[in-house]
Amino acid sequence: MEKDNRIMIPLGPQHPALEEPESFNLLLEGERIAAASVLIGYNHRGMEKAAESRTYVQNIYLLERICGICSHSHSTCYVQTVEALAGAEVPRRALYLRALIGELERIHSHLLWLGIAGHEIGFLSLFMYAWRDREIVMDTLEMLTGNRINYGMNAIGGVRRDITPEQAQKVLEAVDALQARTEYYEKAVLGEETVAQRLIGVGKLLKEDALRLDAAGPVLRASGVARDIRKDDPNGIYPELDFNVITDTHADVFGRTVVRVLELMESYKMIRQIIQQMPEGPIAVKVPARIPAGEAFMRYEAPRGEDVHYTRSNGTDKPDRVKVRAPTLANSAAIAHMLEGGYLADAPIVIAAIDPCFSCTDRSVRVVDARSGEEKLFDWEGLRKYSVAWYAKQGVDLSAASMRLRGD
Amino acid sequence: MEANFERENGVLARLNERFGLDIQGAAVKHNRVYLSIPEEAFMEALKFLRNELDFSHLCAITGLDTGENFEFLYHIAEPGGIVVTLKYKTKREDPVVIQTVLPVYPGATFYERELEGLLGVTVEGLPEGRQYPLPDNWPKGQYPLRKDWKPAKQNIDEPTKGV
Numbered sequence: 001m002e003k004d005n006r007i008m009i010p011l012g013p014q015h016p017a018l019e020e021p022e023s024f025n026l027l028l029e030g031e032r033i034a035a036a037s038v039l040i041g042y043n044h045r046g047m048e049k050a051a052e053s054r055t056y057v058q059n060i061y062l063l064e065r066i067c068g069i070c071s072h073s074h075s076t077c078y079v080q081t082v083e084a085l086a087g088a089e090v091p092r093r094a095l096y097l098r099a100l101i102g103e104l105e106r107i108h109s110h111l112l113w114l115g116i117a118g119h120e121i122g123f124l125s126l127f128m129y130a131w132r133d134r135e136i137v138m139d140t141l142e143m144l145t146g147n148r149i150n151y152g153m154n155a156i157g158g159v160r161r162d163i164t165p166e167q168a169q170k171v172l173e174a175v176d177a178l179q180a181r182t183e184y185y186e187k188a189v190l191g192e193e194t195v196a197q198r199l200i201g202v203g204k205l206l207k208e209d210a211l212r213l214d215a216a217g218p219v220l221r222a223s224g225v226a227r228d229i230r231k232d233d234p235n236g237i238y239p240e241l242d243f244n245v246i247t248d249t250h251a252d253v254f255g256r257t258v259v260r261v262l263e264l265m266e267s268y269k270m271i272r273q274i275i276q277q278m279p280e281g282p283i284a285v286k287v288p289a290r291i292p293a294g295e296a297f298m299r300y301e302a303p304r305g306e307d308v309h310y311t312r313s314n315g316t317d318k319p320d321r322v323k324v325r326a327p328t329l330a331n332s333a334a335i336a337h338m339l340e341g342g343y344l345a346d347a348p349i350v351i352a353a354i355d356p357c358f359s360c361t362d363r364s365v366r367v368v369d370a371r372s373g374e375e376k377l378f379d380w381e382g383l384r385k386y387s388v389a390w391y392a393k394q395g396v397d398l399s400a401a402s403m404r405l406r407g408d
Numbered sequence: 409m410e411a412n413f414e415r416e417n418g419v420l421a422r423l424n425e426r427f428g429l430d431i432q433g434a435a436v437k438h439n440r441v442y443l444s445i446p447e448e449a450f451m452e453a454l455k456f457l458r459n460e461l462d463f464s465h466l467c468a469i470t471g472l473d474t475g476e477n478f479e480f481l482y483h484i485a486e487p488g489g490i491v492v493t494l495k496y497k498t499k500r501e502d503p504v505v506i507q508t509v510l511p512v513y514p515g516a517t518f519y520e521r522e523l524e525g526l527l528g529v530t531v532e533g534l535p536e537g538r539q540y541p542l543p544d545n546w547p548k549g550q551y552p553l554r555k556d557w558k559p560a561k562q563n564i565d566e567p568t569k570g571v
Contacts, residue, residue, distance in 0.1 A: 044541040049553060049557075211465075
């Protein structure tokens with residue numbers, strides 16, 4: 001390594017403001033990444049251990065806090081395991097309400113991602129627009145549950161809150177507004193030539209590699225694999241909804257953008273069906289505090305992909321073991337593969353494109369020159385600026401696209 | 409929904425036919441099969457499910473401490489939605505060494521590192537790497553998911569020392 005021009009760049013770990021901070025070692029040859037390794041586990045909170053000393057009900061609130069963005073995904077997946085163990089028949093209205101919150105959560109997560117992607121590539125108007133529109137869904141969630149995140153909606157045996165016809169009407173109005181905005185993005189962002197130039201071919205993950213490395217969610221679907229838990233192994237009322245699994249064959253960051261934007265449209269469609277088909281009736285059944293001994297494994301299609309919970313019970317009111325595998329861990333094995341062979345300037349958007357929930361946290365990047373041993377310290381924002389400037393030099397500048405998006 | 413779980417029982421029948429495994433103790437639910445097998449039979453059964461019955465997706469690996477034994481559960485899925493939880497037990501005595509499944513499922517690295525970090529078993533065949541998910545300065549020989557491991561009592565009014 002002393003003789004050649006390779007440079008090792010440690011990227012991260014970053015401040016754990018959200019869940020799952022990660023760190024990367026990037027080995028550079030000139031401007032290309034020759035090898036990448038992923039280092040994770042900077043923010044282990046011991047939740048699985050903590051779950052063993054809490055009751056099944058307390059664990060809903062503990063596990064809901066695994067993730068600030070997919071909180072409903074984790075609590076739903078967990079209560080499904082407990083309901084399976086208890087043999088509880090959850091009322092249909094409760095299942096509809098769960099799916100309603102689940103799809104609203106997916107919308108806020110995907111819009112959040114779209115904004116972050118815009119930010120990482122220097123498409124600042126997209127960042128502002130997507131986050132402004134995201135407020136529509138955040139307000140809707142707050143109206144229904146009282147919270148913007150961590151909704152506290154799930155109970156073992158059902159949900160904790162019902163919705164009124166007036167609230168349902170407001171949800172429909174919000175969905176109409178969001179759909180109009182998303183249609184505009186479909187045209188103005190996916191059809192924008194500089195976005196295509198910037199993202200096509202970046203962070204390649206071929207179908208066979210995505211499958212081999214057990215990738216999940218939009219990352220997997222953008223590599224042409226039609227795998228979605230809502231279709232393949234559905235829970236609740238998903239079999240009663242008419243929707244498509246969105247796939248794309250670009251197998252790169254552009255494909256991941258297409259998949260998420262089009263999935264927004266599917267979620268709007270599903271929410272209209274949910275409101276229309278939701279039956280009257282109770283929203284929960286009573287489940288005894290002591291859960292019979294057994295084991296249950298459940299999957300849930302979170303915004304970021306397959307979320308997995310396994311619960312083993314022993315007849316008491318506390319579980320013996322709760323195992324959680326969040327989708328970002330499934331995608332972590334694939335990140336190194338996506339980075340290798342690409343440019344350093346692509347690292348921010350490739351990492352952000354698995355939607356790992358850490359793009360708005362502060363990070364430091366240490367650049368080590370292998371020949372002189374010289375070290376340079378700059379932060380994630382510095383790398384982002386380097387990336388935007390590097391592409392501007394190649395003639396891919398998103399500031400003109402920003403003006404077009406605003407209609408200036 | 410099939411009440412007689414034809415597809416799920418079919419998987420069990422194939423395992424029984426091929427390896428003569430005792431499938432009496434298996435639990436079958438809609439889209440779920442939970443099967444405990446002897447450690448010696450595990451790797452061949454896993455390969456068979458992966459290569460011949462299309463269980464190509466490893467969802468997760470769970471390790472747990474039953475007091476007497478360690479138990480390892482491999483949750484694997486096929487495109488039709490069936491998830492088989494294939495499990496085996498080992499005596500809970502140090503050192504516990506199990507074999508890696510990386511040749512069968514290349515995406516298993518982090519799941520197996522987690523078994524090493526949280527349960528304190530050695531996974532033979534797993535490449536060198538940073539421990540996961542505990543921090544680098546975590547004390548040696550402390551494995552939180554063992555049942556006899558208790559978190560240290562901490563006075564919340566005092567700041568944490570030594571980090």
